[in-house]
Amino acid sequence: MSTLKQQVGNLTISSPIMVASGPLTDSPDLIKKAEDYGAGCVSTKLTLLEQPIKGHRRMYAVRGMYTFNPSDKRNDFEQGLELVYKTKRIASIPVFANIAGPGGNIEGWIKISKGMEEAGADALELNFTCPNMAFSKTPDGKVAGAMVGRNPALMKEIASSVKKAVSIPVFAKATATNVDYLLSAKALDESGIDGIVTMGSQLGVPPIDIYRGGRTLMPNVGLNSTGGLTGPVNRLLALRLISNVAMNTKLTILGGGGITEWQHCIESIMFGSTLTPICSKFLWDGFEVIPKMNEAILRFMEEQGYETIADMRGLALKYLVPSDKIEAYDVLPHFDRAKCVRCGMCLKIGSCTALYFDENKNIQVDGEKCQYCGLCASLCPRKAIYFPRDWENQ
Numbered sequence: 325m326s327t328l329k330q331q332v333g334n335l336t337i338s339s340p341i342m343v344a345s346g347p348l349t350d351s352p353d354l355i356k357k358a359e360d361y362g363a364g365c366v367s368t369k370l371t372l373l374e375q376p377i378k379g380h381r382r383m384y385a386v387r388g389m390y391t392f393n394p395s396d397k398r399n400d401f402e403q404g405l406e407l408v409y410k411t412k413r414i415a416s417i418p419v420f421a422n423i424a425g426p427g428g429n430i431e432g433w434i435k436i437s438k439g440m441e442e443a444g445a446d447a448l449e450l451n452f453t454c455p456n457m458a459f460s461k462t463p464d465g466k467v468a469g470a471m472v473g474r475n476p477a478l479m480k481e482i483a484s485s486v487k488k489a490v491s492i493p494v495f496a497k498a499t500a501t502n503v504d505y506l507l508s509a510k511a512l513d514e515s516g517i518d519g520i521v522t523m524g525s526q527l528g529v530p531p532i533d534i535y536r537g538g539r540t541l542m543p544n545v546g547l548n549s550t551g552g553l554t555g556p557v558n559r560l561l562a563l564r565l566i567s568n569v570a571m572n573t574k575l576t577i578l579g580g581g582g583i584t585e586w587q588h589c590i591e592s593i594m595f596g597s598t599l600t601p602i603c604s605k606f607l608w609d610g611f612e613v614i615p616k617m618n619e620a621i622l623r624f625m626e627e628q629g630y631e632t633i634a635d636m637r638g639l640a641l642k643y644l645v646p647s648d649k650i651e652a653y654d655v656l657p658h659f660d661r662a663k664c665v666r667c668g669m670c671l672k673i674g675s676c677t678a679l680y681f682d683e684n685k686n687i688q689v690d691g692e693k694c695q696y697c698g699l700c701a702s703l704c705p706r707k708a709i710y711f712p713r714d715w716e717n718q
């Protein structure tokens with residue numbers, strides 16, 4: 325019998341699906357709803373000891389691609405304590421408190437951490453990632469969010485101090501923008517904390533209305549700013565971070581970033597994750613999709629013979645090597661004529677001169693010209709082109 329349940333430190337977590345910090349976790353009722361739909365745990369909306377800048381909740385999304393937010397509302401200390409306290413009164417789902425102290429002020433970080441522990445948080449998520457508080461504005465020279473995340477030594481000091489001050493597990497969410505992420509991860513590993521959370525928001529610029537002279541497309545926003553870019557545009561970047569951290573540290577990885585399908589959760593786990601935080605997908609489609617994702621992950625595990633999430637964790641890492649070590653096979657494409665509808669999409673590939681229709685409009689390959697790149701197989705809408713993987717059994 326397969327199970328989604330895992331022990332993460334002293335926490336029992338019923339599903340790898342974590343609702344990531346953001347607007348979805350900004351009220352006890354929403355968190356209770358996430359629990360009712362089968363989320364494994366949640367990370368609360370960011371709470372700050374001091375707000376470097378007051379935010380406004382503004383978002384713009386293209387479903388299936390990205391969410392952009394140049395600013396978001398955040399909780400003051402008292403609001404954050406209340407959020408955690410009230411949530412724990414009505415829900416039993418493990419709650420990670422997403423927090424930030426004032427820049428490099430260690431005492432402040434400890435104060436907010438202990439406050440959250442006393443309010444009932446099951447774990448802490450130190451926010452070294454928020455781009456909106458940091459890259460776009462640094463008022464009064466204060467550092468916050470991603471600015472702290474650009475300083476591995478400071479992150480290490482904060483993380484180790486917090487770890488010593490509380491008895492609940494401590495995780496950190498470090499920015500992946502403008503940094504050597506592995507340096508950050510190693511510093512966090514050395515700090516003695518329990519784990520790392522990928523990936524927060526990348527830094528993007530908003531989409532613009534080219535018919536209004538380049539003003540933002542966002543509703544209810546006049547002047548705009550660079551800001552948080554999340555969702556599927558980041559997924560492969562996130563997988564790079566996750567695999568890199570998995571191969572080089574002993575940190576537990578809460579590996580999100582661009583997950584929209586249950587298969588993406590498995591992918592993240594196979595690259596080394598223990599839990600898979602998700603935000604954009606639930607912003608677009610609600611928590612209602614969680615039961616389907618849980619069921620599909622469980623079915624997959626049963627079909628494939630994995631009993632636990634740990635059985636899948638890191639499996640993909642042994643196939644990941646530096647690019648000078650990849651094994652590249654010279655195999656010609658094969659065609660499944662029953663599936664091919666002769667749409668000609670494969671003939672549009674700009675770099676390919678090898679594919680052509682014969683006189684019967686059957687797709688053929690010129691073996692002299694094919695460079696075995698594989699693009700045709702991934703772009704064929706009917707999956708009618710494939711490359712036999714005979715070499716796998718050699």
Ligand SMILES: Cc1cc2nc3c(=O)[nH]c(=O)nc-3n(C[C@H](O)[C@H](O)[C@H](O)COP(=O)(O)O)c2cc1C
Binds near residue numbers: 345347369396453454
């Ligand atoms: C509107 C919005 C607000 C967010 N607020 C926070 C936050 O307060 N703290 C935090 O650590 N991450 C925050 N995030 C980042 C998410 O927790 C998550 O790491 C990110 O969206 C990547 O996941 P996704 O690609 O599934 O959306 C926010 C994301 C969005 C879209």
